[in-house]
Amino acid sequence: MVKVCLLGTGGMMPLPNRYLTSLLVATSGKLLLIDCGEGTQVTMKSLGWGFKAIECICFTHYHADHIAGLPGLLLTIGNSGKIDPLTLIGPAGLKKVVEGLTVISPNLPFEIKFIEILEEQEVSLQIAEFEINTLNLQHGIQCLGYSISINRRRKFNLLLAEEKKIPKKIWNRLQRGESVIAEGTLFTPDMVLGEDRKGLKICYCTDTRPIEEIIPFVKEADLFICEGMYGSDEYLIKAKEYRHMLFSEAANLSKAAKVKELWLTHYSPSLKDPENYLEVAKNIFTPTVLGEDRMTKELNFEE
């Protein structure tokens, strides 16, 4: 089971009734955070999933509304008792940006590991339970979309193992995917593992224009969290100028990619009542949901 929480839904600046857009993903007791604006630690505190289990923070880009909360969050993570390393992932320049911000939060009790994704790169990484894939989006500066997959191990087939007389003492290692030589014979995981099992895929794209590359990247995602800076199609010129998306553009991407559900987020401060424009998106892609601060969902693996 995977739990996700959209910690906030605002873009540009935090507002009294709207925290900045940020996503928390939890599985097997581990947490992954995408983006950390001013106030993200406050809405995380309200949520109550804790801070110590954060394995990784992914940054889309380095505009203040996506990263200004980092130094405060790092101190709070430090106070939570975490001592094992924290991985930060983001566009080129990550280390320099974080070194700038952490002049006010020095002497943390854990190590920070930096993974910088260059402009021409698209990477696939495994951090704890999270398979993280990145896509370069189209914003004023380098900006990354993230696809977080939580994969499942293939089931151990006891009957097969017994039938093939595989020594019991190596079952565990085969189950974990290792190949093992025992009693002079090579045993491979394929010999005892069942069918591939479908994992879960959660995608997160903000801030960007709706470039075509997003469609294969988010294809058939179980949940697609996508920016909808402007509700009305009348804002197209503004959306193009500031490299953001309309509700309708996010819906069109979702339809083309056949995702299961779309959550809109990263509303402009000028968009006071996003609900006025929900129908615009739903007319294109029915399973569209308006993101709300601390909206939570449990995603379950298919049996």
Place this chain on the structure above:
Amino acid sequence: MVKVCLLGTGGMMPLPNRYLTSLLVATSGKLLLIDCGEGTQVTMKSLGWGFKAIECICFTHYHADHIAGLPGLLLTIGNSGKIDPLTLIGPAGLKKVVEGLTVISPNLPFEIKFIEILEEQEVSLQIAEFEINTLNLQHGIQCLGYSISINRRRKFNLLLAEEKKIPKKIWNRLQRGESVIAEGTLFTPDMVLGEDRKGLKICYCTDTRPIEEIIPFVKEADLFICEGMYGSDEYLIKAKEYRHMLFSEAANLSKAAKVKELWLTHYSPSLKDPENYLEVAKNIFTPTVLGEDRMTKELNFEE
């Protein structure tokens, strides 16, 4: 008239129900801010006094809970239409800290002027309507107390001016405090200005141990905003270790300095119910008030 607003009352980290300690002072359409933690711009937004009129931001020190909100606030000030310079005042290292933080908020539409106060310095500055005095406090790192005085001009005495046959065309300049040579004679402001008139004095001391130097510094302040990290006297050892104050220590300083009113603030996150300890302070200094987020007061000049 001077308005003050205690924007938050928390110390260490912002909480869902408690913003970080910060003070906004308004007079003659100008604003002065002391400290800017994560979320300060949000509570300022709730308050509704605007952002454009900020002349000056004073920093006590560079722990994250006192400055992490700066890059976001600078962007919001920029969006408010401000184009005239903004003055930042703080302990040594200010420029370096701000340069670190503003890697995520570059290209502001206004100039930033830096005034760094060195460890051995105690200064008096006039920024717009605000006379700003500093005191070096006792915290783990260099930390400044601030005294903000809003002074009043002496009244122009029309009768005196006429009696002394002072040329009308120089009245304005004399009223503004200039000395003027006219018709071969030196005229000085003293010749036409009445008695000194009492201004207003607002003092702000956090984070610190209750050092003796605070007493003359805050003497007879109209309002003393002082940290009370811990309510119970049982926390004395902790207060000494982390260089903070107890409610009773803030009250003793206020009594000795004969301030008019004390507002306690900068509560520890562990201090869930400060009201349980108000009596401890009131028993020492009756005009003690428990600070609350966005608590506002109008201070009027004596007639």
